[in-house]
Amino acid sequence: MYRYDEFDAQFVHERAEQFRGQVARRLAGELTEDEFKPLRLMNGLYLQLHSYMMRINIPYGTLSARQLRGLAAVARKYDRGYGHFTTRQNLQLHWSQLPQVPDMLLDLADIEMHGMQSSGNCVRNITADQFAGAGGDEIEDPRIISEILRQWSTLHPEFSFLPRKFKIAVSGSAADRAAIQVHDIGIQIVRNDRGEMGYRVLVGGGLGRTPFIGHEVRSFVAKADILAFVEAIMRVYNESGRRDNIHKARIKILVHQIGPEEMRKRVEREFEEIRKSATLQLPEHEMQRIAAYFAPPVFEDLPDISLEFEQARKANLRFANWVKTNVHPHKMPGYAIATISLKAIGQTPGDCSSDQMEALAGLMDQFGQPEIRVTHEQNLVTPHMRKRDLFALWRELEALDLATANHGLVSDIICCPGLDYCDLANARSINIAQEIARRFADLERQHDLGELKIKISGCINACGHHHVGHIGILGVDRKGVENYQILLGGSGAEDASLGEILGPGFDSEGIADAVENVVATYTSLRHNGERLLDTYRRVGAAPFKERLYAR
Amino acid sequence: MPAERAFVTVADADPLPAEGPVIVSLKRFRSERDLLLARGERLGLRLDASESPELIGDDIHKLVLIVLQVPYFRDGRAFSWARLLRTRLGYKGELRVSGYVLRDQITFYARVGVDSFDLPRPVTEADIAAVQAEMSNVYQPSVDGRETIWDLRARLRHSPIS
Numbered sequence: 010m011y012r013y014d015e016f017d018a019q020f021v022h023e024r025a026e027q028f029r030g031q032v033a034r035r036l037a038g039e040l041t042e043d044e045f046k047p048l049r050l051m052n053g054l055y056l057q058l059h060s061y062m063m064r065i066n067i068p069y070g071t072l073s074a075r076q077l078r079g080l081a082a083v084a085r086k087y088d089r090g091y092g093h094f095t096t097r098q099n100l101q102l103h104w105s106q107l108p109q110v111p112d113m114l115l116d117l118a119d120i121e122m123h124g125m126q127s128s129g130n131c132v133r134n135i136t137a138d139q140f141a142g143a144g145g146d147e148i149e150d151p152r153i154i155s156e157i158l159r160q161w162s163t164l165h166p167e168f169s170f171l172p173r174k175f176k177i178a179v180s181g182s183a184a185d186r187a188a189i190q191v192h193d194i195g196i197q198i199v200r201n202d203r204g205e206m207g208y209r210v211l212v213g214g215g216l217g218r219t220p221f222i223g224h225e226v227r228s229f230v231a232k233a234d235i236l237a238f239v240e241a242i243m244r245v246y247n248e249s250g251r252r253d254n255i256h257k258a259r260i261k262i263l264v265h266q267i268g269p270e271e272m273r274k275r276v277e278r279e280f281e282e283i284r285k286s287a288t289l290q291l292p293e294h295e296m297q298r299i300a301a302y303f304a305p306p307v308f309e310d311l312p313d314i315s316l317e318f319e320q321a322r323k324a325n326l327r328f329a330n331w332v333k334t335n336v337h338p339h340k341m342p343g344y345a346i347a348t349i350s351l352k353a354i355g356q357t358p359g360d361c362s363s364d365q366m367e368a369l370a371g372l373m374d375q376f377g378q379p380e381i382r383v384t385h386e387q388n389l390v391t392p393h394m395r396k397r398d399l400f401a402l403w404r405e406l407e408a409l410d411l412a413t414a415n416h417g418l419v420s421d422i423i424c425c426p427g428l429d430y431c432d433l434a435n436a437r438s439i440n441i442a443q444e445i446a447r448r449f450a451d452l453e454r455q456h457d458l459g460e461l462k463i464k465i466s467g468c469i470n471a472c473g474h475h476h477v478g479h480i481g482i483l484g485v486d487r488k489g490v491e492n493y494q495i496l497l498g499g500s501g502a503e504d505a506s507l508g509e510i511l512g513p514g515f516d517s518e519g520i521a522d523a524v525e526n527v528v529a530t531y532t533s534l535r536h537n538g539e540r541l542l543d544t545y546r547r548v549g550a551a552p553f554k555e556r557l558y559a560r
Numbered sequence: 561m562p563a564e565r566a567f568v569t570v571a572d573a574d575p576l577p578a579e580g581p582v583i584v585s586l587k588r589f590r591s592e593r594d595l596l597l598a599r600g601e602r603l604g605l606r607l608d609a610s611e612s613p614e615l616i617g618d619d620i621h622k623l624v625l626i627v628l629q630v631p632y633f634r635d636g637r638a639f640s641w642a643r644l645l646r647t648r649l650g651y652k653g654e655l656r657v658s659g660y661v662l663r664d665q666i667t668f669y670a671r672v673g674v675d676s677f678d679l680p681r682p683v684t685e686a687d688i689a690a691v692q693a694e695m696s697n698v699y700q701p702s703v704d705g706r707e708t709i710w711d712l713r714a715r716l717r718h719s720p721i722s
Contacts, residue, residue, distance in 0.1 A: 023694060027694040163699050167636075244643075248612065252634075
């Protein structure tokens, strides 16, 4: 994985000291809260309901064991001994104290981490496929270009005060595990018909109040031109994006208002200009330097079938169930990818304690895992496991309450922090996720239901991605009472679609029943092999509505 | 040689002074272009945050000062206007930012080609030097032509002593 050189290291240390000065000016009253706000946001610091919240970037979701230990220590020293992994592959600490934050940033700098641009109206943490470098279907490791984009966009002088936040995701394969179609810019690594590698670029996707699927602005951008192309998009947006209404300020609204064709024209014009000046050609030496950090680890020459693994799977049903959902094919024979669920039944989705982080770092050492990944579905992934080690890993995970066999199943719920923490929320979301997970705890039933993605947001800003849940749940405030709407038919994968609201919402007592009702409708209608999403796409909303609202 | 007279900002409703350099709005410039150019004085133009410098047209090289007005520090359009002026439009004159701008944004403005500031809360040369010293290096190229971290890496790699 990427390692900081002297320049990266100096940058994050100086940035922490710069923030120390800004905090001092704020505490001395030289900066108003309004003036301080963009400065703290660009260092990852939010003001929430009860406290400051620090959002730490995990670029493209990759962490070393050293970094995981460091995060555990930071969470213990400056917070309450746990953190919350988010849909942007970041880690949030929800109980930070302002005067201590500069020291926290220095501790993070020491483990090559930071909170720069995890918030604010700027380019946010670049996210990528959590199977990068391990999945068999990949054209190139998406983290190479993600790291280049991270550096290029860091404290960008022109794009640090955009109309609104800006999210970029990169996928290295046709299968989309990074939700690129619902990002401000989605980048897919592709090959053209001459066999050259390049990028397909989408623009104007997004969730939130007004969800859109992104439009393709170009089917192929040559490798050396990608920064110029992204800059062209950003400039068009910075000049023309709306600033009069925060709810209409994202690039998706601009694209919608001027139309994808006009957007393409403006971007191409700007791109030609930048390309002519040749100031933003991706430097080949830098590309190679960064790519070298993502060279695959040395793999052992292993037979693809491990007898130990096969025997353990036969002998232990719980392990076999975990393998069924949480173990994925790896590009190398004898290896596998394992998903570590942060969705134990009844727990807060995405939460991880400092003790668990340290234990996981120990397991990474024990099983020779140089890195661990955070997924946008709020789980962790060990990307390069020897199959013969999987049983031993699973036993260790069981002891840590991290072996829940539910990846992709109904209890693997994406959930924002909701009204328990968040200033913007209209309703709690964690308790709803917990209740639904309890209802569907029976693993046999979960397996019978198959892939079923529930995503919950506590407000219309959609941090819980409810529009792209097979079942989406949106918490709203109805006359001072929490109310939950159900959406069906969303997907954030390569078959992306936006869910539609079924009808009137349910109160916090009734929402889990309503979800059960939806699931029962699906099981009564499904054809062999159909997921809930497939059945919904085939039969439409009517039978679901009928059953749900029958009185 | 006598010191250059200072620019006077003239509101759209006010008459032009008999002599001396003025700063006028784009609207005024368009309606009184010939008159303004015939004065034989240095001429400055101020742009609202929503006005692209491309609206100025070919007369841009007759201007010695362009003022980008920033109503509120969160409005970041002037960063792109400055960049546009210095690259596509090839503007070589003085470029000033005027309005509610934070001290902490000065480095960004300087990078995209702004060379003077007219701010309500006075910012001294020492302030500017202090903010600019906070971060030693930059990652991305911009108008200022500063050596980027990418350049530094390439240079160090090729230098015989490294």
